[in-house]
Amino acid sequence: MSFHIPYGRQDIDNEDIQAVINVLKSDFLTQGPAVNAFEAAISSYVGVKYAVACNSATSALHLACLALGVGPGDIVWTSAITFVASSNCALYCGAEVDFVDINLATYNISLEALTEKLIIAKSSGNLPKVLIPVHMAGQSADMRAIYALSQEYGFKIIEDASHAIGGSYENSSIGSCKFSDIAVFSFHPVKIITTGEGGMAVTNNGILADKMNLLRSHGITRDPAQMQSKSDGPWYYEQIELGFNYRMTDIQAALGMSQSKKIGGYVLRRNELAERYKSVLRGLPITLPTLLESNYSAFHLFIILLTDGITKSRHLEVFSQLREAGIGVNIHYIPVYLQPYYQKKGFKKGYCPNAEEYYSRAVSLPIFPNLSIDQQDFVGSKLGEILKP
Numbered sequence: 001m002s003f004h005i006p007y008g009r010q011d012i013d014n015e016d017i018q019a020v021i022n023v024l025k026s027d028f029l030t031q032g033p034a035v036n037a038f039e040a041a042i043s044s045y046v047g048v049k050y051a052v053a054c055n056s057a058t059s060a061l062h063l064a065c066l067a068l069g070v071g072p073g074d075i076v077w078t079s080a081i082t083f084v085a086s087s088n089c090a091l092y093c094g095a096e097v098d099f100v101d102i103n104l105a106t107y108n109i110s111l112e113a114l115t116e117k118l119i120i121a122k123s124s125g126n127l128p129k130v131l132i133p134v135h136m137a138g139q140s141a142d143m144r145a146i147y148a149l150s151q152e153y154g155f156k157i158i159e160d161a162s163h164a165i166g167g168s169y170e171n172s173s174i175g176s177c178k179f180s181d182i183a184v185f186s187f188h189p190v191k192i193i194t195t196g197e198g199g200m201a202v203t204n205n206g207i208l209a210d211k212m213n214l215l216r217s218h219g220i221t222r223d224p225a226q227m228q229s230k231s232d233g234p235w236y237y238e239q240i241e242l243g244f245n246y247r248m249t250d251i252q253a254a255l256g257m258s259q260s261k262k263i264g265g266y267v268l269r270r271n272e273l274a275e276r277y278k279s280v281l282r283g284l285p286i287t288l289p290t291l292l293e294s295n296y297s298a299f300h301l302f303i304i305l306l307t308d309g310i311t312k313s314r315h316l317e318v319f320s321q322l323r324e325a326g327i328g329v330n331i332h333y334i335p336v337y338l339q340p341y342y343q344k345k346g347f348k349k350g351y352c353p354n355a356e357e358y359y360s361r362a363v364s365l366p367i368f369p370n371l372s373i374d375q376q377d378f379v380g381s382k383l384g385e386i387l388k389p
Contacts, residue, residue, distance in 0.1 A: 005375050006328040008190030008300070009368045011266070012255075019258035023250050034250035038257045039200070042185070045260060046165070046175035048202040050209035052216060053253060057162045057186035057199030059216075059246035061089035061132070064158045064182040064201050067211040068130055070095045077117070078132040078160070079109045080335045080355035086132050086160045087336050098128070099337050101352035105290040107136040107303060110354065111145050118153045127153055134160040137332070138192075138270075138298030139291060140169035147179035162186035165193065166267035167298035174298070177204045182212075187252075190368075192266055192298050193259035195252035219243030269369045270299035273376060277302060277365070280380035284387055287361075301332055302367040306387075310361055318386055319363060325382045330364045 023034055039051035054060040070076060076090035080099040087097045101113040114131075121127045131150065133141040143159070150157055157180040164174045165185045175183040182205075185191075187198035203209050214221060219241030224231060227238045248256075274297070278288060285307040291297055306315060322329045335355040337347035349356065365379055 004326045005366045005371070005379065006190075006368070007330045007364050007366050009370065010189040010194045011262075011369050012194075016255055016258045019254040020251055023254040026250075028250050030247065030249040030251070032250040034253040034257060035248055038195075038248075038253040038260065041257055041260045042165075042175075042200055043202060045263060046173040046183075046202060048175060048177050048183075049204045050202065050206060052201045052203075052209060052212040053248040053256075054199045054201065054216060054246045055248055055252075056197050056246075057160075057184050057188070058085040058089065059244070060184045060199040060201040060212075061085055061158065061160065062092050062244075063212040063215050063246060064184060064208075065089050065093045065095070065130065066215055067208045068156045068158070068181060070130055074129040075126065076130045076132060077114075077128040077155075078336075079134040079136070080337060080352040081107060081136060081333055081358060082134040082160065082336060083162070083333055084336055084339065085162075086134055087342075089132075090130070095129070099335075099347070099352055099355075100131075101354045102136075102358060104305075104354050104358060106139060106141075106292065107289065107358065108139065108141040109133050109146070111142060111149075113352075113354075114146070115149065118149060122153060128155045130156045130158055132158045132160050134162075135164035135167070135174060135298075137289065137301035137303055138163045138167050138267075139289070139295050140164060140167060140174050140297075142292070142294075143169055143179035156181045159183035162188075162191065162199070163300035164298045165191075166263040168296040170294050175202050177202060181205060182208060187256055187259075191300060192270075193256065193263055195248065195256035195259070198248050198252045198256060214241055215243040216246045217243060218245060266369050267296075267298050270367055271297070273367050273371055274299045274302055276373075276376060277367075277380070280376060281383065284384055286383075286387070299367060302365045303332065303362055304365060305358065305361040306363065308361070312360065315360060315363075318383075321386045322363070322379075322382060327366065327379055327382060329366070331359070331362055332364050333359075335359055 043051040070093040072094035074095040090097045103110040167174045182203045187195040287305040
């Protein structure tokens with residue numbers, strides 16, 4: 001089924017198209033100068049020292065885990081409400097994964113649940129090596145508080161900022177890594193900016209950046225300082241780690257470079273639409289997202305919660321009627337541990353009560369820069385019609 005109002009959509013203009021054409025006419029389609037330029041643009045934008053562009057945010061999360069030494073015998077924690085990549089990345093490394101419940105007001109990791117879980121884990125000698133907080137829908141988790149817990153309990157932090165480029169926390173750009181080791185962005189078409197598929201890991205730690213750069217390209221180096229043998233000639237390279245082909249192409253990077261100039265404008269427009277939803281949806285039996293004063297959300301998603309106590313069948317009915325009206329609503333996300341793969345690992349329903357409560361009531365409404373006022377009004381009126389007593 002195709003929708004005339006999707007929940008999210010890329011915005012590609014002639015400048016973006018010309019940037020890609022320029023690369024197509026150049027000598028390099030991949031492993032050329034465009035990737036370095038895009039990395040420099042993003043690192044400058046968020047105020048971080050190093051950036052490593054990848055073919056997806058999933059790849060970037062995997063590299064981030066590997067750079068922090070995640071492996072067999074380790075455990076990584078993340079939010080129960082996120083896309084599966086936030087937890088799968090730990091499993092790729094041979095580690096175990098566990099989930100922290102969310103705060104029902106912000107949809108981010110609950111500090112109370114995290115603190116309680118850390119106390120229990122310390123007493124049982126089972127603390128996480130890495131925590132991956134997810135900046136759900138574009139709003140930063142409370143990173144200062146999470147960082148304080150990391151200092152007390154000794155874990156590293158990877159920010160899953162896939163939703164959040166262009167947002168800020170305590171007046172610093174999300175991705176500045178002020179309170180984390182590494183942050184990861186996604187450039188999927190429905191995100192804030194796009195490279196088609198693509199992602200990036202950013203960090204202020206040069207050792208972590210070098211490790212991710214090495215692993216991104218098969219574990220191969222041409223740097224004599226890293227080689228174990230004397231070079232045979234200008235062609236010489238060595239594989240010193242078992243790496244991956246996680247490289248971004250110059251075609252993707254050119255699109256990303258062009259799109260990066262519009263981050264601020266895109267996020268401003270998303271905030272304007274989010275603010276307008278408050279009036280469009282006023283009086284309906286729903287809960288709107290709560291923003292912390294310290295945050296400026298990128299508003300990748302606009303998620304409402306239907307009235308507390310709504311039945312499963314009514315939730316489905318509301319969702320289905322919106323889609324039948326041509327409104328491409330979605331649900332972000334099913335609690336990860338309820339997926340069959342994770343249930344085989346022993347996770348059961350009831351593990352994170354707030355996450356399950358959220359899932360039973362959540363609906364993602366359309367929000368993207370080119371959403372028109374008429375379209376937004378239609379979403380509000382149709383939802384009101386469906387929810388009327």
